[in-house]
Amino acid sequence: xxxxxxxxxxxxxxxxxxxxxxxxxxxxxxxxxxxxxxxxxxxxxxxxxxxxxxxxxxxxxxxxxxxxxxxxxxxxxxxxxxxxxxxxxxxxxxxxxxxxxxxxxxxxxxxxxxxxxxxxxxxxxxxxxxxxxxxxxxxxxxxxxxxxxxxxxxxxxxxxxxxxxxxxxxxxxxxxxxxxxxxxxxxxxxxxxxxxxxxxxxxxxxxxxxxxxxxxxxxxxxxxxxxxxxxxxxxxxxxxxxxxxxxxxxxxxxxxxxxxxxxxxxxxxxxxxxxxxxxxxxxxxxxxxxxxxxxxxxxxxxxxxxxxxxxxxxxxxxxxxxx
Amino acid sequence: xxxxxxxxxxxxxxxxxxxxxxxxxxxxxxxxxxxxxxxxxxxxxxxxxxxxxxxxxxxxxxxxxxxxxxxxxxxxxxxxxxxxxxxxxxxxxxxxxxxxxxxxxxxxxxxxxxxxxxxxxxxxxxxxxxxxxxxxxxxxxxxxxxxxxxxxxxxxxxxxxxxxxxxxxxxxxxxxxxxxxxxxxxxxxxxxxxxxxxxxxxxxxxxxxxxxxxxxxxxxxxxxxxxxxxxxxxxxxxxxxxxxxxxxxxxxxxx
Numbered sequence: 001x002x003x004x005x006x007x008x009x010x011x012x013x014x015x016x017x018x019x020x021x022x023x024x025x026x027x028x029x030x031x032x033x034x035x036x037x038x039x040x041x042x043x044x045x046x047x048x049x050x051x052x053x054x055x056x057x058x059x060x061x062x063x064x065x066x067x068x069x070x071x072x073x074x075x076x077x078x079x080x081x082x083x084x085x086x087x088x089x090x091x092x093x094x095x096x097x098x099x100x101x102x103x104x105x106x107x108x109x110x111x112x113x114x115x116x117x118x119x120x121x122x123x124x125x126x127x128x129x130x131x132x133x134x135x136x137x138x139x140x141x142x143x144x145x146x147x148x149x150x151x152x153x154x155x156x157x158x159x160x161x162x163x164x165x166x167x168x169x170x171x172x173x174x175x176x177x178x179x180x181x182x183x184x185x186x187x188x189x190x191x192x193x194x195x196x197x198x199x200x201x202x203x204x205x206x207x208x209x210x211x212x213x214x215x216x217x218x219x220x221x222x223x224x225x226x227x228x229x230x231x232x233x234x235x236x237x238x239x240x241x242x243x244x245x246x247x248x249x250x251x252x253x254x255x256x257x258x259x260x261x262x263x264x265x266x267x268x269x270x271x272x273x274x275x276x277x278x279x280x281x282x283x284x285x286x287x288x289x290x291x292x293x294x295x296x297x298x299x300x301x302x303x304x305x306x307x308x309x310x311x312x313x314x315x316x317x318x319x320x321x322x323x
Numbered sequence: 324x325x326x327x328x329x330x331x332x333x334x335x336x337x338x339x340x341x342x343x344x345x346x347x348x349x350x351x352x353x354x355x356x357x358x359x360x361x362x363x364x365x366x367x368x369x370x371x372x373x374x375x376x377x378x379x380x381x382x383x384x385x386x387x388x389x390x391x392x393x394x395x396x397x398x399x400x401x402x403x404x405x406x407x408x409x410x411x412x413x414x415x416x417x418x419x420x421x422x423x424x425x426x427x428x429x430x431x432x433x434x435x436x437x438x439x440x441x442x443x444x445x446x447x448x449x450x451x452x453x454x455x456x457x458x459x460x461x462x463x464x465x466x467x468x469x470x471x472x473x474x475x476x477x478x479x480x481x482x483x484x485x486x487x488x489x490x491x492x493x494x495x496x497x498x499x500x501x502x503x504x505x506x507x508x509x510x511x512x513x514x515x516x517x518x519x520x521x522x523x524x525x526x527x528x529x530x531x532x533x534x535x536x537x538x539x540x541x542x543x544x545x546x547x548x549x550x551x552x553x554x555x556x557x558x559x560x561x562x563x564x565x566x567x568x569x570x571x572x573x574x575x576x577x578x
Contacts (some may be wrong), residue, residue, distance in 0.1 A: 111458030117542035
C-alpha cells in the first residue's frame with residue numbers, strides 16, 4: 001500500500017520547530033508541489049503546541065499522540081514510523097535531519113522496510129519519479145548524485161540546503177493517528193548532560209563562532225562573548241578538543257560535526273582540510289587569523305588578519321552598535 | 324558468561340588520498356587504502372573490552388572482495404584472532420542494506436552480545452550499516468558512542484554519546500549494536516611481528532550463497548547519476564576594519 005505523500009520527521013527543541021525542521025518542511029512542500037504530492041509533518045509524542053505550530057507551515061500534521069513516544073528511543077521511534085506506514089501506506093519519501101537522533105532512527109527504519117537510505121543530502125530534486133539527491137563523499141572531496149529507486153526514499157538532509165518554510169496563509173490541519181508502538185528497546189537514559197554551554201547545538205545554529213589553537217585557554221572567552229552577541233553557538237577545532245579544552249560535541253570537522261550555518265566565524269583556526277570539510281557548506285564564512293598565509297582564508301568569504309584579542313571584542317561591539 | 328563481540332570493518336581510501344573526477348565522469352582514487360578511521364576505533368574498543376574480560380571472543384567481519392581482506396589483516400595485526408570475509412568483490416560498492424544483510428545473516432549464527440562498527444566509513448560517509456544491522460537484527464542501537472563500560476556478569480553495558488546539544492549516558496542489556504565515535508578508544512599501531520603474522524594468515528571466507536542471502540541487488544535501490552566537484556567559494560575578500568566586516572555581513576543578510 002502506498003500513499004502520495006512526503007513525510008517530514010519533525011524535531012521540536014525547547015518547544016520550537018528547529019531551523020533544520022523548518023527547512024525540511026520547506027523542501028517537502030516544494031518537492032511535493034512539483035509532483036502533485038502532499039507534504040506532511042510527522043510529530044511523535046504528546047506535544048499539542050508543537051502540533052499546532054507545525055500546522056502553521058504544512059497542510060497536514062500526522063500526530064502520533066502517544067505518551068510512549070514522549071521520550072526518545074531509536075527502536076521505538078523507528079517502529080512507530082513503520083506502524084504509521086502500515087496504517088497509512090508507504091509515502092514516496094521521508095525527510096529527516098542529520099541530527100544525532102534521526103541518524104539512528106532513519107537508517108534503522110530503512111532496513112526494517114527493505115529500503116535504501118542516503119545521509120547528509122545537500123540537494124534534493126526529482127529524476128523522473130525518483131528522488132535524486134546530492135551528497136558529499138570521501139569527506140567532501142567530491143559529491144555524488146544518486147537516484148533513490150526504493151520506496152519510501154529515506155534521506156537525512158543537511159541544514160542549509162533549503163530555505164525555511166514560510167507560514168501558510170491558512171493553517172493546516174492536525175490528524176491524530178494511533179499506531180502500533182513497539183516496546184522499549186531496553187536502552188535507558190541514565191543521565192543527560194548539556195554539552196554545549198549556552199545550550200545551542202552547533203548542527204542547528206544559524207550562526208556559529210568557532211575557535212582554534214589561536215584562541216585557546218582564557219582567549220576562548222572572547223569566542224563565547226562574540227557568539228553571545230550574535231545569539232549563536234560556539235564551536236571548536238580539533239586542536240582544542242584534543243587538548244581537552246572543549247567537548248567533542250562542539251568539534252567541527254571530519255572527525256567531528258559537519259555544519260552549514262548561515263554565518264561561520266573561524267577564529268584562530270589554521271584551516272586544515274579536516275576542519276574545512278566540516279564547515280565548507282556554510283553560507284558565509286569569516287576567518288580571523290594572525291597569520292596572513294593561514295589556509296583558512298582560502299575557505300573564507302571574508303578575512304581579517306590580526307590579533308583575535310583585539311578583533312573579536314571590536315567585532316562584537318560593532319555588531320551590538322548596529323543592533 | 325563469556326562475551327561475544329562482533330566488529331565490522333571496511334577498507335577505504337586513506338583520508339589524504341587524492342580523489343578526483345576523471346574526464347569520463349568516473350572517479351579516480353589514489354591507491355592508498357586503510358582500515359576506516361572509525362572502524363579502527365571500534366576494533367580498539369573491542370580489544371579494550373577484552374582487557375577487562377579475558378575470555379571475551381571477538382570476531383571481525385568485513386564485506387567485499389580483496390580490499391576487505393586487507394582491513395581484516397589490520398584488525399588481526401591489532402590483536403583480533405578471529406576474522407572473516409563475507410561475500411566477494413560483487414559486494415564492492417553495494418549499498419548499506421546489501422552489506423548489512425550479509426552481516427546480519429552471519430551474526431545470526433555467531434550470536435554476539437555486542438556488535439561494534441565505526442559510525443560511518445571513510446569512503447561514502449553514509450553511516451548506514453550499523454543502524455541497519457540493528458534494524459535487521461531487532462537489536463537496540465547506540466550511535467557514535469564515546470565510551471563503553473561493559474558489566475559482563477551483570478549482563479549490561481553503559482555508554483555515553485552525543486544527542487544533539489546534550490551528552491547522554493545510557494544503559495542497555497545485551498545484545499546491542501554500538502557504533503564508534505572518535506574518543507571511544509585510541510587505536511594503537513600494531514607491532515611488526517603481529518603485522519607479519521597477519522600478512523601470512525589465511526582469511527576465512529563465507530560466500531553469499533552460504534550465508535543464504537539472495538544475491539545483492541542494491542542497483543534496484545540506488546542508481547548513481549554522477550559525480551560532482553565540491554562547490555567552490557569565490558576569492559576571499561580581505562577587510563581591515565570590523566565596521567567594514569559588519570557592513571558586508573549585514574548586506575549578505577547573515578546578521
